[in-house]
Amino acid sequence: MKAVLLSGLLSVSAVFAYADPLPSWQDADSKARIIDFVRSVTDPQGMDYVTPADRIAVFDNDGTLWAEQPVYFQLIFAMDRLSEMAEADPTILSSPVLEAAAKRDVQAIAEGGHDALIEVINASHSGTSVDAFQVAVEEWLNTAQHPETGLNYDAMTYQPMVELLRYLRDEGFRTYIVSGGGLHFMRVFAEEAYGIPPEQVLGTYSASTYETLDGKPAIVKSPGIAFIDDKEGKPINIERTIGRRPIFAAGNSDGDFAMLEWTTAGDGPRLGVLIHHTDAAREWAYDRESPIGKLVDGLDKGPDMGWVIVDMAEDWKRVYTGSD
Structure with a gap:
């Protein structure tokens, strides 16, 4: 009985040892x-x-x-967040770049280069505590879906x-x-x-x-x-x-x-x-x-x-x- 049990244990060990990682x-x-x-x-x-x-x-x-x-997911989050913020306070859209971001116009942001990207990130990410920001990220991840994959x-x-x-x-x-x-x-x-x-x-x-x-x-x-x-x-x-x-x-x-x-x-x-x-x-x-x-x-x-x-x-x- 002990021999059978030992053999079984060895067999199980062998399976785990050679399992595909x-x-x-x-x-x-x-x-x-x-x-x-x-x-x-x-x-x-x-x-x-x-x-x-x-x-x-x-x-x-x-x-x-x-x-x-088609773009970094954090930028999609930033555009979604900016659009939501603008519903509460339209004055936040204080430039053509921010207006484009709120409309999720990726091409316009791309044409603005690094400066446009930073402007969008500043407007959508700053002025809030880290804790509140991360709550917003979590809520977005729970609901947002990729436009192509769903x-x-x-x-x-x-x-x-x-x-x-x-x-x-x-x-x-x-x-x-x-x-x-x-x-x-x-x-x-x-x-x-x-x-x-x-x-x-x-x-x-x-x-x-x-x-x-x-x-x-x-x-x-x-x-x-x-x-x-x-x-x-x-x-x-x-x-x-x-x-x-x-x-x-x-x-x-x-x-x-x-x-x-x-x-x-x-x-x-x-x-x-x-x-x-x-x-x-x-x-x-x-x-x-x-x-x-x-x-x-x-x-x-x-x-x-x-x-x-x-x-x-x-x-x-x-x-x-x-x-x-």
Whole structure:
């Protein structure tokens, strides 16, 4: 009886030991390279073993962990919020840019460039406490739907990447978001969507003040951007905030190039992963000419630096967490 029980336990252990950690990935080179890397750095008997304290993995968000087309989801939130605010106080629409944003005219904002984007963010994000702002983000996520997919925005996270995050944590990694998106915006959903707690979310943040609102102390979001967590800002923010150079980094655009370059330039085993949006049928296909998620340097230089270039159409069995 004991022998039968022991045999059964061993069989169950064998199943779990060989269970596929990335079931939404095709059994192709990208998946194999990621798994081989993780196994090599977590094998205490191997030459490439990395202690758990140094198993740091960083991920971009827009276009890497969730979708980013036709525009960044935070901009859609900003336009929706501005439209709602204008219903209560029309005088808030004090410029043609803000009038266009309230009408959700993305083209007009794009033509205005960086200055127009900042104007929209300032008007829709500032003058409120962080707590009140995050309540507004949560309410929006619970109700707003993407105009093309009909899915809630937080249902458009990528199932293969959610699995990758879970797999890395199961193997002793700490996973961080390092994104150009707004810090307070992403912290609302990151833990539920990705299993990443707020303190492990790095992003762009606005100026802020410490004030008393309705008799209670509060952190208030002010106009102006204090730090942009994009391009070279990403490794700077990682070093400043985490204090360790990651050994694994994933992104999807040239805004992530410096983060992957800095990560993989360190000593010892390291891996960079780029998500290449090639799937026009299930998502969108874009790279070199796209105003959102432009990818040129990563495609041209990444392979020579040993990065894994994930072909979304070929490497993923499934795209969104919220759809089959």
